[in-house]
Amino acid sequence: MNTTLIAIGAGIAVLSALGAGIGIGIATGKAAEAIARQPEADGKINKALILGCALAEATAIYGFVIAFLIIIMLK
Amino acid sequence: MLKLDWNLLFTVINLLILVGAMWYFLFKPVRKILEARQAEADRENALAKAKTAEAEAVKARYEKCLSDTEEERRQIIAKARKQADEEYKKIVNNARSTAKRIEADATEDAARSKARIVADAEQEIADMIAIATEKNVGERRGAGYEDALYEQFLNEVAKDEAVSEPEKAEGETE
Amino acid sequence: MDQLSEIINEELEVKEVFRIPIFGGIPVSESVVVTWIIMAVLILCAFLLTRNMTLHNISKRQALAEWIVTKLSGLVEGMVGERGKAFVPYLCTVMLYVGIANISGIFGFKAPTKDLNVTAALALMSIVLVEAAGIYYLGVRKWLHKFTEPIAVVTPINILEVFTRPLSLCMRLFGNVVGAFVIMELIKTITRNILLPAVFCLYFDLFDGLLQAYVFVFLTSLYIREEIE
Numbered sequence: 001m002n003t004t005l006i007a008i009g010a011g012i013a014v015l016s017a018l019g020a021g022i023g024i025g026i027a028t029g030k031a032a033e034a035i036a037r038q039p040e041a042d043g044k045i046n047k048a049l050i051l052g053c054a055l056a057e058a059t060a061i062y063g064f065v066i067a068f069l070i071i072i073m074l075k
Numbered sequence: 076m077l078k079l080d081w082n083l084l085f086t087v088i089n090l091l092i093l094v095g096a097m098w099y100f101l102f103k104p105v106r107k108i109l110e111a112r113q114a115e116a117d118r119e120n121a122l123a124k125a126k127t128a129e130a131e132a133v134k135a136r137y138e139k140c141l142s143d144t145e146e147e148r149r150q151i152i153a154k155a156r157k158q159a160d161e162e163y164k165k166i167v168n169n170a171r172s173t174a175k176r177i178e179a180d181a182t183e184d185a186a187r188s189k190a191r192i193v194a195d196a197e198q199e200i201a202d203m204i205a206i207a208t209e210k211n212v213g214e215r216r217g218a219g220y221e222d223a224l225y226e227q228f229l230n231e232v233a234k235d236e237a238v239s240e241p242e243k244a245e246g247e248t249e
Numbered sequence: 250m251d252q253l254s255e256i257i258n259e260e261l262e263v264k265e266v267f268r269i270p271i272f273g274g275i276p277v278s279e280s281v282v283v284t285w286i287i288m289a290v291l292i293l294c295a296f297l298l299t300r301n302m303t304l305h306n307i308s309k310r311q312a313l314a315e316w317i318v319t320k321l322s323g324l325v326e327g328m329v330g331e332r333g334k335a336f337v338p339y340l341c342t343v344m345l346y347v348g349i350a351n352i353s354g355i356f357g358f359k360a361p362t363k364d365l366n367v368t369a370a371l372a373l374m375s376i377v378l379v380e381a382a383g384i385y386y387l388g389v390r391k392w393l394h395k396f397t398e399p400i401a402v403v404t405p406i407n408i409l410e411v412f413t414r415p416l417s418l419c420m421r422l423f424g425n426v427v428g429a430f431v432i433m434e435l436i437k438t439i440t441r442n443i444l445l446p447a448v449f450c451l452y453f454d455l456f457d458g459l460l461q462a463y464v465f466v467f468l469t470s471l472y473i474r475e476e477i478e
Contacts, residue, residue: 054464058417061424068427079366082263085281086361086370090346093288097342101295105318108302108311115304 002074010070016063023056196235203228253438257431263364280364287349287361321345329470332386332477336378336470343371344466351426351458355450362426365419372419375469376411383476395476418468425461429453 031049035042207224265276298314307315321341329336347362354360361367383392396407433453437446 050460051464051467054460057425058421061421061428062417064428065420065424068431079369080278081275082278082281082364082366083370083373085277086284086367087374089281089284089288090343090370090374093291093346094339094342096288096292097295097345098338100292101299101314102318102322102338102341104299104302105314108304109315109319111304 006070006074009074010067013067013070014063016066017060020056020058020060020063023059024053027052027056199231199235203231253434256438257434260359260430260434261363261427263359263366278364278366279359280361280367283353283358283361284346284350284367286358287346287353291345291349325466325470328467328474330474330478333382333470333473336382336473339378340466340470343375343469344462347371347422347465348459348462351462352455354430355454360426360430362422363430365423368419368423368426369415371422371465372415375418375465375472376415379414379469379472379476380411382473386477414472418465422461422465425457429457 027049031045034045038045207228210224263278263280266279266282267277269275269277295314298310298317300310301308302311302314318341321344322337325337325340325344326334329340350361350367352360380392383395387395397404398407433446433450436449440446
């Protein structure tokens with residue numbers, strides 16, 4: 001019972017990955033558009049994209065950390 | 076892994092030491108070298124600029140010298156030409172005056188010799204007349220004698236003229 | 250599954266290496282020892298690279314040292330701006346340290362950034378540096394005034410930011426490294442061949458590790474820039 005609740009809580013925490021997925025998807029789509037519009041600027045666009053992805057990924061990472069904490073702390 | 080303890084402080088100290096060490100061992104010497112190189116490049120640049128300016132000055136001086144020389148040459152030539160002109164005029168004048176003098180001398184000579192010749196001729200004519208008169212008076216005999224006398228007189232005149240003519244021509248050509 | 254959680258637990262637990270025998274024994278954890286090793290390697294490399302530096306006819310060592318310093322400084326200076334030039338050595342050093350710490354798992358060490366203490370220390374230093382830079386460059390009055398910008402209502406949020414920024418820095422780094430580690434362990438457990446873990450190792454350990462070092466320094470210099478300009 002207890003373990004099940006912990007697992008459910010961890011699973012809900014990991015739902016934050018949703019935001020990261022949407023964010024990275026939008027960022028990549030816009031980057032593709034930008035490269036299509038200005039192919040000569042792809043170096044800069046790539047850099048900004050990777051940086052933005054790394055930052056957007058952080059929310060998913062926070063979710064992961066919280067899930068992890070739930071599992072470790074409440075076990 | 077999730078508890079904060081003394082190790083946080085250790086990590087901070089470690090990081091501070093690492094930053095100091097990296098500054099001392101990596102960033103400071105490399106920056107020093109880079110700055111030294113930059114300074115050297117700047118210095119060399121300045122030196123090259125100074126050299127260029129110097130070369131420009133030398134070139135300007137040379138060109139000025141060249142133009143000066145040209146001017147001098149022109150002046151010398153003009154001077155020489157003037158001098159030569161003067162010399163020429165002087166010589167020509169000299170020659171002209173000399174010629175005039177010679178001409179005058181020659182004219183004078185010719186006149187004198189003409190006068191002398193005339194005087195001589197007059198003398199001779201007078202002498203001849205005297206002789207003729209003497210002879211005429213002394214030997215008034217026969218018509219043949221008169222003819223012979225005329226003949227003799229004409230001969231003498233012709234001889235005189237042949238002598239005085241080349242003398243006159245010689246005086247004119249001088 | 251029990252085996253996997255055992256491995257992960259064992260790997261994530263920061264072991265105590267020895268105790269300093271004062272104040273009843275201060276434990277020194279594995280992460281600090283690995284940090285010492287990384288420090289030793291970095292300082293040794295720096296010392297060897299910059300030995301016998303000359304102005305002309307530079308050796309390959311010197312060329313490498315100059316290349317590293319010029320590239321790193323240029324990269325960081327582009328992020329922190331012209332006014333924050335004084336922070337470039339610190340930020341470069343942090344980038345080198347975090348980068349090497351993140352990929353030290355490849356060399357068989359336990360990555361120090363898997364320890365919350367290390368990332369918390371890094372984040373703490375970052376925020377102290379940011380606020381110190383604000384005070385130093387703006388003066389106390391302007392620095393305090395900056396909390397009420399752009400309007401006075403947001404002052405609580407601005408004050409809160411002083412705490413959330415280091416927290417997010419710390420958790421981002423820690424979570425990324427731990428997450429990458431856990432995923433790598435999962436992949437290693439569920440696949441028997443070596444090729445798949447090798448490919449994922451390239452992404453999670455190398456690329457993500459270096460990227461997180463870059464992101465950490467990028468965010469810190471962004472905060473500094475925002476504070477001093």
